[in-house]
Amino acid sequence: MYEYIVEMRNITKRFPGIVANDNITIQIKKGEIYAILGENGAGKSTLMSILFGMYEPDEGEIWIRGERVKILSPNHAAKLNIGMVHQHFKLVHNYTVTENIILGMEPIRKLGGLIPYVDIKGANKNIAELSKKYGLQVDPTQKIEDMNVSLQQRVEILKMLYREAEILIFDEPTALLTPQETDYLLDIIEELRKGGKTIILISHKLEEIKRVADRCAILRKGKLIDVLDVKETSTKTMANLMVGREVSLEIEKKPAKFGPVVLEVDNLRVKNQEKVEVVKNVSFKIHKGEVFAIAGVAGNGQVEIADAIAGLTEIDGGSIKLNGVDISKYSIRERTIEGISYIPEDRQSYGLILDFSLGENLALKDYYKEPFCHKGVLNKDAINEYGNKLIEKYDIRSSLGVNTQVRQMSGGNQQKAIVAREIELDSPLMIFVQPTRGLDIGAIENIRKMIIEERDKGKAILLVSLELDEIMSIADTIGIIFNGEIQKIAPAEELTTKEVGEYMMGVTA
Amino acid sequence: MSEKNMDKRKGNTFNRVILKLLGNEKWQHLTIPIFLIFLSFIAASIIILSLGKNPLGAFYNLLQGAGILPKPSYAGYKSMLTDFLSLLNYMTPMIFASLAVAIALKGGLFNIGVSGQMLLAGFFATILIGYSELNWVIAKPLVLLIGIIAGGILGGLIGFLKYKFNINEVVSSIMFNYIIQYVLSFFIHSYYIDPVSRQSKYINDAARLTLVNVELINLKMDISIGFVIAIILAIVLKQFFDKSRIGFEIKAVGANSKGAKYAGINVGKTMILTMVLSGIFSGLAGVTYYLGYFASIQPKTLPSVGFDGIAVALLGNTNPYGIIGASFIISIIDRGSTYMSSMAGVRKEIASVITGMILLFSACSAYIQYRIRAKKDSLAFMAGREAEE
Amino acid sequence: SKETGPAEGDGMKIAIITSPNGVDDGSFNEDNYNGVLKFIESNPGATVQAVKEPTGDPAASVQAVADIVADYDVIITPGFQFAGISSIAVENPTKKFVLIDSFPEALDGQEEFDNIYAMMFAEEESGFLAGMAAALETKTNKVAVVNGIAFPSNVNYQYGFESGVNYVNAKYNKNVEIVELASYAGTDVTGANVGGNYAGSFADEATGKVIGNALIAEGVDIIFVAAGATGNGVFTAAKEAAGDVKVIGCDVDQYDDGIDGDRNIILTSVLKVMSLNVERALNSIKDGSFKGGNVLLRADTDSTGYVKKEGRHQLSADTIAKMDEAYELLKKGEIVPAANFNGYTPESFPGLP
């Protein structure tokens, strides 16, 4: 018999200009929940991609169930009963749940005993059963594009179970989930472990690790720092080990001093592409020096509100006033000039132009203004100088500085670039959607501090976040949205986490 | 075993030579295309050899025919200079057409309708100015202006249809290509036909963008005014995309239209603008083709240079300077082929096969660049390890 | 094919420039090329180089001539695309040019040139022969002519054809009808409606087929096709037709294009005898009797005619006899079929009984 179900010995993986994994050895026992923790770009995803056969390691060995293996492809990994839920879901958006799950392992039947076809009906039934068995509550005939992220993630889990995976890898599975969904997922993970599965969990969230994991490997800059027994280690120690310094998520916050109203949203209505009303008569106000947070389960209209204010979506009714001026007919550019900063939800398709350089991306909102542009001609030097200033100030790490193509940067650093650009716009209204998503704790700490600083400088801040802690720790006022309607608006101190959670589920409506 | 090692070593020297030649990233945009063109000629040599002809002689004739090398004898009033000038005359529309394609590509659009835009521009310039009695001082600029307007409007229309109705620009361009071809054929056949040449009647020399039969030092030269304009505009375009605000916006929309929208760029307007610009260059290609190199229009025929321009634009890596270089090379092959076929006795189609091959290889240039990079990294890594040990 | 480089020694160096289908087009260009080859057969010192200009555009064609003129003594240029060689001829007085099927473009009022021998053919005579063949062989008593565009050469063919049919009707007391589809009536270069069946293009096989089918649907069983590549479509229609439809080829012997498995739809072909005249011109250069100028070639020099070589036609002996009889009259000038601009009409021309 073997001692470890998974052993990765002395793994090294290089990418041009960087050593993503540097001589890493991890050993995982059957039936344990093994967490991997590390800063952005520490090499977690890379290490797991190697285990899943997506990259070949430059050096090192992999042993599965006591046997030395070379995992050449995900297919190969699947044969070894390894499954992975990727950080970015690998789903075909116009396929149904079933079609996605059976892809690659399609059950075949023969029409008249001759002509083969994919037996979707039979598969639907099997998957419905599987979903029931693990309490996943997924409708096999629903299309992916009609599902929210939490459901999509469950599809990914079903995919692994369908393939009878024994070793399940989760790469930041909770980054996109609400607290309730996170709870639910962690329950599922524990359920799976009870069923005899081995689980590897990448996460930035220490409480989650604390709650479910047995052991935890800590990576920093591609190196393995330590492997800890989770039960015997405090989250604080874990955090410090990971970042390599003291961190604290307790933000020091002076009491807010509200000034005059900056943003006034009145009876806002928005329809989505399918012409369904997703924002219904929403009204609220934000003052100078106020952090107004919209709490809600993903997909309840909060992103549409943000998009509507920023001008990315057309509104269907109501008005948006910025410093008393109705801006609801303004173009995006006019709104930016009028004074809106915006960190969008989808940073890769909206926030950045991945093929442009970091410098250009940092100037993306004011490239057309002096000193970056004079009489229609861009001034590259000024743009780069500005970029360097921001890179320094916000600790944006990349291989070639302003000249780095943003596509090459790690996700966390891409996010930092957007945050830097938007804060530097110095707008009276700042809209932050999920500003810390996918960031490591060190970076989260910094960004939350900055948000508070901006508030203290007298900015009005609209925060949209799925993470209740984030909302509870920095919001002054909380508006809770459910099904496109604001359920409740109240000062943060007057609400408990539990109450907010209930409003979010529409329970007290 | 030892043989295998030998092979490996041989492979290594080969690799090293290639790396040495092509490895320098600063020059790769030049070295790789040159290397690929070289490869194409080797492939063509094999074909010519297999037909029992001498490839080197053939290529020499090709260059002679294009006016790059002197011919042994020249006809009356001709010399290498006149041949070279007519090469420039020939390549002018190709530069414009390729630039048109490149502009659209930068903006994330594919202008497959360059030929149609060329035809439309050429037609209007021909009937409005080409047949008029205007003095050249007025006529020539007007021809350019009409080319710009006609091409720009049609390009803009394609952009507008995409913006307003989400009509894929490839489809609308193909439809316009057909419609323009047929409708103009109707007008040419009905009103402007020359029964001898079976094309539209020749335009007046005053309107021509090529000064034909200019007599100088006992030579008759064709001097292309369009060529000068093409070079100037290519330089302007390069600066435009590198430095100007609008160029930046076009590139942003091309790279990520959602991101551009978020950044406050008016995506629809930029898209239309891109197509207008692209159309303007197509229009210029059209007038320099129909009122420069030629002086009349062949009805119901789309100029193939509109399609070749797509490939040339890529060969030039959508960089205006690269496009000038690529047009130059393709033009040499086109223009030299008659003489090559006459002197070396190889079929003229060989020339199009060479062109096809250059384009084919150049389509792989990104891959080669990538392989070289990977090779270099692994060599550097090996070297690093050896040093460590 | 013979692809020799320029000759060493002092044999005559001949180039033939064609566009766009090359000397092996099995048709017009090839016939001219054959004339050159015949000449070389009897003058082995001479060499020929075939050069292709692929666009068919007049300006490009003339440019191709300019590119190579220095290296040859004689340049053969078959086709109207080369009408613009006048200035090259003037600039290169020592070179000789043979221009086929077109007269050179006038240059400062000069229409004929010392070193250009330009030949055109009396298409109406060939058309006349086609009309006779059609009228004599038709079983449905319905015949038609299909053309490309109503340029003079095509109208000549059409009028000649109609003259031939009318001639047979009058002389042999037949009642053959010439079918014209009003929707394909041609408008000639003067803007006059000349009737006929014009496809509006020389390169549109699909339209050719549509016209062919429409005519066959009208009951036509013999079609004279003078329409370039468009004619291929008419051939296809004839091949696919259920009944016994035949076509008459044009310019050169098109018998090979008529093969359809084990049958052939070519009744006969009417000719422009180019090879013979090219050979004649080359001989005149050789023996020093060359004289530039523009000539219209007719039956009297055997320059027009029709195919009656065994195995290359499907005419009855009787038809051949009747056609030969008329051919003699053409030679003597006693029959002058109507042409686009010769003042006669198919209903009234010299020789019509």
Add this chain to the structure above:
Amino acid sequence: MDTLIIDGLSFALPLFIMAIGGIYSERAGITNLALEGLQGFGAFFGALWAVVFSHFFNIPIQKLFYFALLLAMVGGMLFSILHALLCIKFKANQVISGVVINILSMALTVFLTTQINSLVFGALSDKFQIGTSVRFTVPVLSKIPVLGAAFKNLYPFEIVILVIAIIAAYVLNKTRFGLRLRACGDNPHSVDAAGVEVFRVQFKAVLISGALSGLGGISYAYSISTNFSPSIYMGYGYLAIAALIFGNWKILPTLGACLLFGFARSGGYILGQMLEMPSTFSDLIMTLPYVLTLLLLIFFSKSNRPPRALGEIYDKGKR
């Protein structure tokens, strides 16, 4: 009326089968502008072998009809390997690869046709005569008023195309291969993660598009000119692309688009004949299919969505 349907169908169906080829390729994520070159090369290849066989084995060329169809598919497939290699192996820009292949196909087939004619058959010609195809009428069905014309005067290739189209639709929508293929065009990473080689699926898809284009090409060679000649490059490959985009990359709507082209075209001819317009106007009538398409696109394009990953060079590493 009969001609409208008969000619309309014989034009629309080859276009349709090429468009299906395009759909296969593009639904697998590979932009295929090469259809024009593929149909030309396919027609060349089929005609070549038909002529060679008929010449050397003395088989009447009409008997080689199905042989020619088959070989045209093989030829189209062979030439499409080039597109597949360029796009998949060499990660070339797919649009460019398509255009290059069209240029190369034209140059190569014209060169080879004249060369083979003179070297092998000793004939000077730029054509391969492939003989006419028989046409047939379905006995009972053709008697149906109006629509019966759809069963009159059919070319056998129309039936072949319909059968293949039905199979193609079935394969694309019902089988394992089809499921994987469509997934490649939407999110190749998901296919890869499911343990299926994206490159293989895409490669096969491109080969299929080559085979189907070849079939379309040889059909036109039979129905329009009964020979292979450079005039096969009439731009119908591009038209097929327009049709499939119009059809939103789905087989049935694409059939609609092709029928629209076909009937507008034959209808145009008939209209011209009925109105007795002189031949100069035929050019104007020829624009009918294209003008109609543009107008319809104005109404039907709003919801058009290309496959998500269309034209992207698939790179495992890129996320």
